[in-house]
Amino acid sequence: xxxxxxxxxxxxxxxxxxxxxxxxxxxxxxxxxxxxxxxxxxxxxxxxxxxxxxxxxxxxxxxxxxxxxxxx
Numbered sequence: 001x002x003x004x005x006x007x008x009x010x011x012x013x014x015x016x017x018x019x020x021x022x023x024x025x026x027x028x029x030x031x032x033x034x035x036x037x038x039x040x041x042x043x044x045x046x047x048x049x050x051x052x053x054x055x056x057x058x059x060x061x062x063x064x065x066x067x068x069x070x071x072x
Contacts, residue, residue, distance in 0.1 A: 007065065032067035039064055
């Protein structure tokens with residue numbers, strides 16, 4: 001989900017590849033947590049080598065984007 005469509009992570013990936021997408025995800029996690037979230041890489045990813053996702057990843061990504069923008 002993060003690398004499909006028009007998400008900030010997708011845009012970063014298109015512009016700078018995996019490293020840019022990873023950097024953008026970290027920025028979003030930091031912003032979401034600043035707004036009261038409790039996001040960590042391991043919450044959605046099985047591992048951070050292959051970035052395999054857990055079943056909850058799509059729903060949590062939507063929540064991450066909302067929280068990162070200051071939404072509740």
